[in-house]
Amino acid sequence: MTPSQRDPGVVVGEAVELELVPAKLPTRALAFALDAVLVGLLLVAVVVVVVVAGVEIDPALATALTVVLVVLGLVAWPTAWETTTRGRSPGKAAFGLRVVRDDGGPIRFRHALVRALAGLFVDFGLLSGVVAMVVSACSPRAQRVGDLLAGTIVLRERMPRSTRARDLPPPDPALAGWASSLQLAALPDDLALAARQFLGRTRELDPAVRRSLGERLASDVAARVAPPPPPGVTAEAYLTAVLAERRRRT
Incomplete structure (x- = not known):
């Protein structure tokens, strides 16, 4: 494989590039889809509990609760998982992916939070993931906007x-x-x-x-x-x- 054909690496100190393999867009999409399914199941469970309990909710409160649940699902969920597991959500773990800093080190709370907020308002917001797909496809390391802002990269951990x-x-x-x-x-x-x-x-x-x-x-x-x-x-x-x-x- 020639240098131009290799996957971009991760720079670690002294400008040395280690050939850690960035995750490809299709794999990241599958991991995201699995996380979305899990979040959706949790939200459905909350709604079922509210309905079974017979709680009466007026339209204004319903709107507020919807916003809270969306924020919890799209921000709190990935931030909590990626912070406590150093870069892995259930979806990423299932597909052998991990988020690390672009210097190869483990991410912290601020990295996970920036990625999640960018995901909510930019990557997966109004255009339902179009921004994330376009930016990732144009990035040599398949980084979405959240990765670029947080200084992170999603790596493929499972190798032959x-x-x-x-x-x-x-x-x-x-x-x-x-x-x-x-x-x-x-x-x-x-x-x-x-x-x-x-x-x-x-x-x-x-x-x-x-x-x-x-x-x-x-x-x-x-x-x-x-x-x-x-x-x-x-x-x-x-x-x-x-x-x-x-x-x-x-």
Whole structure:
């Protein structure tokens, strides 16, 4: 695959582009549709409860409640899910997608809120998703307006097992015993993916950038993984051992 044919990557420090795979528009549309169905079911359940309870609602109150429910469904729902799960709604989880910052890091509340508000008023508002589709189709990373405003990108986390294996150099056998004791539950998928893509491109990087980025990624991983590596282990050897063990357990 030539450079011009590759999916755009994600820039991580020192202007190094890691080839994290942006989600395609059809997959994002399916994930959005699943979330919309779930929100719709919740709203229907609320209406049924109100009707069964025999609550009398005048037209003005009905209008106000409709607005509240729409805001809850289109803003509160995605914001809450993407904040607590670091970028995944039920629909995105079902299709193997995750929202991350455009530098590859995990999103926070403000990113999720900006995406949701832009979705309500711009992307999926008056024109029922036309803006989102047009902007995403024109964006190299399939970003809608909400992504551009929040500085986020939706990535495809699920990759063929053969691709994952090819990206990883073989781990140091001397670290096998230590790696088997690793606690990996706190290692987020987006960070593991960034480390994997870095290891797959080390030979293409400037030596100084390679060392700096490797140490940064190793530090980020070490903050979420225990126990620490044995003394003298390089950043790349550490990342390789951690990711190899993570893959072995999946």
